[in-house]
Amino acid sequence: MVGNTNYNSMKGLQLFIADLRGSLHAEDREKRIQSEMVNIRKQFGAGNSTDSVNGYPGTASTLNGYQRKKYVAKLAYIFIATNTTRISDVMFGLDQCCELMASNVYSEKYIAYMTLELLYSNPSVCQQVGDRVIAQLKKDLASMTENHVALALNFLGVTGKCDPNLTHELIHEVFQVLRSPTSAQILQKKSSLAFLALLRNDSTILTQDARRKQLWIQRIMGLLDDSTNYRLMVSVLPLVEYIAREVDGAACVKLVPQLSEILHNCIVHERGSGRAGGLPDSTYKNIPSPWIVTKIVSILNILIGSPSSSNGEITFTNIDQGTLRKLRMCVTRAIDIGTQPTADMLTRTIQNTILFSLINFASKLDPSADAIRNSVNALTSLLSSNEINTRYLALDCLIKLCSVSGKGAQDEVRSGHMDQLFHILLVERDTSVVRKIVDLLYTLTDAGNVESNVNTLLKYMTDSKQNDYQLRSDIAVKVAILTEKFATDTTWYVIVSLRLLSLSNASFNNNEIWQRLCQIIVNNESLQKLSCDHLLQYLPQPNISEAIVKAGAFVLGEYAEVASSKISYGEIFNMFADKYFSVSNLCRAMILTTLMKLYRRDPSLVSAVIKFFQLELNSLDLELQTRSYEYLKIIQLEKISGVKLVDILFEPMVPFSRKKNPLLSRLEGASLSAFDLTDSLPSVKGISNAPTPPPTRKVKPTAHNSANNSQPLSPGWRDGFKRMLIHRQGVFYSSTFLKIFFRTAAIPHQSELLEVTLTYVNTSELPITSLLTEIVPYKTEEDPPYIIKVISVPSAGIAKGERTAHIFEILTRQGSPLGQSPILNINFKCGGSVDGLKVKIPAGITNTITSGRLENRTGVTLAQFIQRWKALGQALGKEGENHAIVLAKQSSLEQVQSCVERMGFDIVEQKMVENTIFAAGIVRTKNDGNSGCLMKLRCKSGELEVTCKTTQGHFVSELIVGCVLESVS
Numbered sequence: 001m002v003g004n005t006n007y008n009s010m011k012g013l014q015l016f017i018a019d020l021r022g023s024l025h026a027e028d029r030e031k032r033i034q035s036e037m038v039n040i041r042k043q044f045g046a047g048n049s050t051d052s053v054n055g056y057p058g059t060a061s062t063l064n065g066y067q068r069k070k071y072v073a074k075l076a077y078i079f080i081a082t083n084t085t086r087i088s089d090v091m092f093g094l095d096q097c098c099e100l101m102a103s104n105v106y107s108e109k110y111i112a113y114m115t116l117e118l119l120y121s122n123p124s125v126c127q128q129v130g131d132r133v134i135a136q137l138k139k140d141l142a143s144m145t146e147n148h149v150a151l152a153l154n155f156l157g158v159t160g161k162c163d164p165n166l167t168h169e170l171i172h173e174v175f176q177v178l179r180s181p182t183s184a185q186i187l188q189k190k191s192s193l194a195f196l197a198l199l200r201n202d203s204t205i206l207t208q209d210a211r212r213k214q215l216w217i218q219r220i221m222g223l224l225d226d227s228t229n230y231r232l233m234v235s236v237l238p239l240v241e242y243i244a245r246e247v248d249g250a251a252c253v254k255l256v257p258q259l260s261e262i263l264h265n266c267i268v269h270e271r272g273s274g275r276a277g278g279l280p281d282s283t284y285k286n287i288p289s290p291w292i293v294t295k296i297v298s299i300l301n302i303l304i305g306s307p308s309s310s311n312g313e314i315t316f317t318n319i320d321q322g323t324l325r326k327l328r329m330c331v332t333r334a335i336d337i338g339t340q341p342t343a344d345m346l347t348r349t350i351q352n353t354i355l356f357s358l359i360n361f362a363s364k365l366d367p368s369a370d371a372i373r374n375s376v377n378a379l380t381s382l383l384s385s386n387e388i389n390t391r392y393l394a395l396d397c398l399i400k401l402c403s404v405s406g407k408g409a410q411d412e413v414r415s416g417h418m419d420q421l422f423h424i425l426l427v428e429r430d431t432s433v434v435r436k437i438v439d440l441l442y443t444l445t446d447a448g449n450v451e452s453n454v455n456t457l458l459k460y461m462t463d464s465k466q467n468d469y470q471l472r473s474d475i476a477v478k479v480a481i482l483t484e485k486f487a488t489d490t491t492w493y494v495i496v497s498l499r500l501l502s503l504s505n506a507s508f509n510n511n512e513i514w515q516r517l518c519q520i521i522v523n524n525e526s527l528q529k530l531s532c533d534h535l536l537q538y539l540p541q542p543n544i545s546e547a548i549v550k551a552g553a554f555v556l557g558e559y560a561e562v563a564s565s566k567i568s569y570g571e572i573f574n575m576f577a578d579k580y581f582s583v584s585n586l587c588r589a590m591i592l593t594t595l596m597k598l599y600r601r602d603p604s605l606v607s608a609v610i611k612f613f614q615l616e617l618n619s620l621d622l623e624l625q626t627r628s629y630e631y632l633k634i635i636q637l638e639k640i641s642g643v644k645l646v647d648i649l650f651e652p653m654v655p656f657s658r659k660k661n662p663l664l665s666r667l668e669g670a671s672l673s674a675f676d677l678t679d680s681l682p683s684v685k686g687i688s689n690a691p692t693p694p695p696t697r698k699v700k701p702t703a704h705n706s707a708n709n710s711q712p713l714s715p716g717w718r719d720g721f722k723r724m725l726i727h728r729q730g731v732f733y734s735s736t737f738l739k740i741f742f743r744t745a746a747i748p749h750q751s752e753l754l755e756v757t758l759t760y761v762n763t764s765e766l767p768i769t770s771l772l773t774e775i776v777p778y779k780t781e782e783d784p785p786y787i788i789k790v791i792s793v794p795s796a797g798i799a800k801g802e803r804t805a806h807i808f809e810i811l812t813r814q815g816s817p818l819g820q821s822p823i824l825n826i827n828f829k830c831g832g833s834v835d836g837l838k839v840k841i842p843a844g845i846t847n848t849i850t851s852g853r854l855e856n857r858t859g860v861t862l863a864q865f866i867q868r869w870k871a872l873g874q875a876l877g878k879e880g881e882n883h884a885i886v887l888a889k890q891s892s893l894e895q896v897q898s899c900v901e902r903m904g905f906d907i908v909e910q911k912m913v914e915n916t917i918f919a920a921g922i923v924r925t926k927n928d929g930n931s932g933c934l935m936k937l938r939c940k941s942g943e944l945e946v947t948c949k950t951t952q953g954h955f956v957s958e959l960i961v962g963c964v965l966e967s968v969s
Contacts, residue, residue, distance in 0.1 A: 010070045013077070020081055033078055037089060040071045044096055068096050069108045076115040087122055094119070094129045101136045106147050109140075113155045120159040134169045141173040146184055149177060153190035160197030167198040167205055174198060179219045181832025188223065189235040195220075196239040203246055217243060217251050218836055222829040224258060225770030225796060230292055233262070237295040244302045253303055253314055254774035254825065257323045257793040263296045264326040267333050267354070287337060290353040297357045300327075304364050316366045320790040320808075327365055334358035335378045352382070352390055359397050363404035372405055376412045380420060388430050395436035402443050410444055418449070422456050431468050438471075442478050450486035454479050454496055461503050476500055480513045484520065493520075494530050501547040502538055514551040521555055523655045531555050532563040539575050546583050550590055552576075557594035558653050560601060569602040577612065585621045592616070592627050593650075599635075600646040610635060713823070717839040721821075725842045725967045726902045733839050737764045737830050746850070747809075751924040754847045755791075758806040758824075762798040766831040769797045773806055773827075775841070778820035785816030786843045813926045815845040815959045818966055845956065846963040849904035849921040849933070860920040862910040868920075869934050872949040882957035885945045886969050893917065893939045899968050900937065915940050923956060931956055935964070944968060 016036060023029040043063065063071075075090045093115075100112030116133065119125045140152035156174060160166055177183050178191040199206060206213050220243065223236045244252040266288045305315050316324060338355025342348050359375050367375070379401070382394040402409045413421075425437045438457065445453045457479050461472055479500050487493040497517045521527045535552040538544055553576065556563070560572055576591045583591070592613070599609045609631075616628035638645045720732040724742055732742040739761045747753040762768045775788050789811070794804040810822075821844070826837040851859070860868075872880055897917050901907050908918035917937040924930050931952040938945040946964055948957040 013070055013073050016074055043071055065103055065105055065108045069111045072096055072115050073111050098129055098132045109151055113151045117158045120162050126163045149187055150190055153194045156194040157197045161201050164202055167202045171198045185232055189232055192235045192239050206247055218827045219834050222770040222834045241299045244299055254772040256303055258796050259296050260323045260326050263330050266292050267330045287350050290350050293354050294357045297361050301361055320792050322792045331358050331362040335374050339378050356393050356397050360400050363401055372408050373412050380417045391433050395440055399440050425460055438475055445482050447486045450482055454482055490527055498534050502545055514547045518554050519656050522653050528559045529562040532559055546587050549579050549583055550587050553590040553594040557597040569598050573598050589623055589627055596631050597650050600650050714837045721840050721842055722967050726899050739763050751850050752812045752848050752926045754810045756808055759803050760794050761803045762800055764830055767799050768828050768830045770829040771796050774825040776823045785814050787811045810843050812848050814928050815956050818844050818962055844963040845959040846903050848924045851906040859906050860908050862908055865908045865918050880953050881949045882961045883947045884961050885943055886965050896939050896968055
């Protein structure tokens with residue numbers, strides 16, 4: 001930016017700043033500020049209501065631009081130096097800021113914009129001068145002086161989020177700067193960022209008008225076509241990312257090939273060269289610039305869904321093979337870059353940035369086994385880094401890779417890196433890294449390694465000096481889930497679960513763990529004795545965890561009889577009595593119930609039980625007091641009435657009724673369980689059963705593609721549409737800039753698959769850039785009639801007189817009307833102007849028509865035609881027939897016959913019936929199989945009468961007639 005600022009000439013400002021910096025005491029600084037404020041108010045004439053000139057009071061009109069600039073700069077410095085606490089004291093200078101904004105002197109305008117940028121976040125500032133600021137911004141944005149436009153764009157980029165009126169009033173002006181081919185590149189960069197700031201403030205301004213949204217997005221995407229200088233792209237990519245994520249991701253899908261090409265040019269170096277793909281200023285120390293790479297990968301992550309995506313997103317199966325190959329090469333090259341040794345910390349940071357961003361993205365590309373192996377090896381090599389952030393990010397990438405890529409990546413880590421992960425877990429001191437290791441081990445655990453992984457986690461909880469109780473609690477929940485999910489041995493399951501409870505303490509949120517263990521024990525009879533035996537070993541120990549006491553109170557209360565051969569009921573009573581006063585009130589309440597259950601089994605304990613309950617009759621805890629009183633009443637009523645109330649009220653726990661739990665089907669004795677369980681352990685805060693995959697573009701699934709139904713088509717599209725129905729090659733569309741040729745070919749032995757090649761020829765005098773194509777099917781979900789697969793996309797640029805090819809396949813799954821054919825959207829830039837075409841590609845049932853000559857070299861004879869016609873009439877009647885009469889554009893019978901024959905029908909040779917054509921063919925679809933087709937066409941007096949019969953009934957007959965009439969009418 002050019003301008004004669006010469007701030008050194010403002011001596012008064014320099015002295016004022018020096019005085020404040022030289023003040024040793026706050027009181028001295030405050031006095032200096034107050035003195036200067038008084039002076040500035042006097043100079044601005046604040047409070048003087050007389051002698052106003054030009055709308056400003058007092059002596060303000062006598063100030064020249066230099067003086068006004070100097071005093072406004074002092075107010076700005078006071079605002080900054082007092083930590084923005086003097087906003088109300090500097091408000092009186094807003095009018096002078098607006099005066100400076102209107103100045104044509106760059107330094108004055110600069111000071112005004114800078115000061116308002118500081119103050120504009122305050123709502124009172126927007127309210128007081130908002131209208132005047134907007135009016136001046138409009139003037140500056142329309143100015144022919146680049147510096148004035150740049151200052152206005154800077155202001156909007158900083159303050160765009162502060163005032164919604166800025167978006168509503170100025171977004172059109174900003175877009176005009178952005179789209180103008182005469183705008184300097186620096187202004188386009190600033191306008192793209194300013195436009196993003198305004199759009200973030202209110203994105204509905206772009207979505208309210210569908211036509212505007214389509215045109216504006218098309219213009220913005222056209223800014224990515226500069227293949228020689230990526231400086232503008234650095235500013236435009238954040239805007240494209242926001243549009244893809246928040247506004248209209250579907251409109252940006254067509255960018256995938258172009259973004260992939262840019263990414264490929266950035267990352268894939270020529271061996272031995274210091275430049276990436278011939279792109280200037282795109283490397284740092286022979287490494288691709290991360291600011292372009294990471295932003296493009298971020299956009300591709302939004303536009304491309306995971307392989308398992310089922311909500312209509314584009315996945316690797318929808319990407320053409322050329323683009324997919326480039327993306328995979330980028331991942332491979334990123335691994336090479338990320339594993340290069342370097343001692344420079346900045347270089348290492350750049351390497352890791354590229355590596356992590358692309359490996360996270362690689363899982364969406366269906367990578368090969370070798371690619372997965374290289375990715376895992378590269379990431380695990382970074383786990384030995386001394387940098388905490390590097391270790392953390394490497395583990396995070398491993399988790400995402402294992403979660404999304406599935407068994408291939410998980411097996412690769414399990415086979416050679418588990419010992420390394422165990423070692424890091426036991427020696428790592430950073431809590432965030434430990435959490436990531438635990439999450440990774442959780443992801444990698446299966447039936448084959450569950451014991452080693454769980455034992456390692458338990459060893460960490462036992463030996464680690466980590467004081468993060470939440471971390472230990474989270475590990476405990478994960479261990480409980482893993483043991484239940486993969487355990488195959490009953491003894492190991494019980495031992496691990498009880499050991500886990502013994503490691504917990506009152507600070508842990510472990511109620512879910514012991515409760516879940518009790519559910520499993522209740523539903524599996526073979527675990528009941530085993531659990532009781534192990535609990536009897538834990539309970540006599542001093543200072544045991546309360547979780548063990550709770551589990552023991554429940555399990556021994558229910559199944560004490562299975563342990564009675566080793567220990568008496570009285571000894572169990574004494575065991576819980578010893579623990580009673582060292583646990584919480586909730587655990588005490590459980591022990592009271594356990595004592596009643598022991599009394600039910602051994603009535604000789606009645607006196608000890610009564611004395612125990614009497615101790616709590618005056619308890620301060622209402623629950624303990626109430627429970628003790630009720631239990632005493634039960635014993636009293638039982639003795640008076642003789643009715644065994646305890647047997648009735650304390651019957652054994654029935655099995656929990658849930659759906660099937662996989663644990664019970666694996667453990668011994670599962671067949672003895674009357675019911676199964678399904679509920680998994682409730683996850684605590686911060687715990688998830690599987691790491692969350694990378695975010696993808698949000699698409700609302702719809703039965704029909706609204707874009708296909710609503711958008712208007714380019715003039716003259718129907719001529720090429722008809723030609724493609726009839727001919728195998730020809731001119732599809734022609735305009736001032738482009739001529740499009742087509743060629744179609746059925747795949748041998750798979751007639752339902754049609755390969756279409758479109759050739760784009762530049763017929764203008766200037767090169768075409770930013771050529772983007774998108775094929776929009778009518779329907780992508782709920783049994784679509786056809787599936788389109790792009791084989792290769794055209795080049796983003798076409799020189800004068802040059803051409804490029806676009807190849808895709810149309811797989812006809814079932815018949816559909818011609819109105820549901822896909823739309824081809826073409827956007828391009830030529831000579832600074834952005835243009836677009838929308839044409840339909842016929843996806844009719846006649847694309848699959850094959851002649852009977854393929855199976856019968858002599859074709860269909862007249863006798864065979866008549867015989868089959870009668871057979872169809874007898875079998876289906878009118879239900880298998882469709883009849884229509886239209887005015888025929890083709891005037892002669894020969895022309896109609898030529899059209900029908902080119903469509904693939906076999907013409908029956910006959911001279912018996914005048915002005916009539918007999919035609920036969922076979923319709924082949926993926927879902928419905930083959931269907932025979934017979935057709936009569938009668939041409940007379942300018943009318944064409946068509947009657948069609950098929951073996952699949954009226955619907956297919958109607959579709960065939962529709963295609964024929966479209967081609968000849």
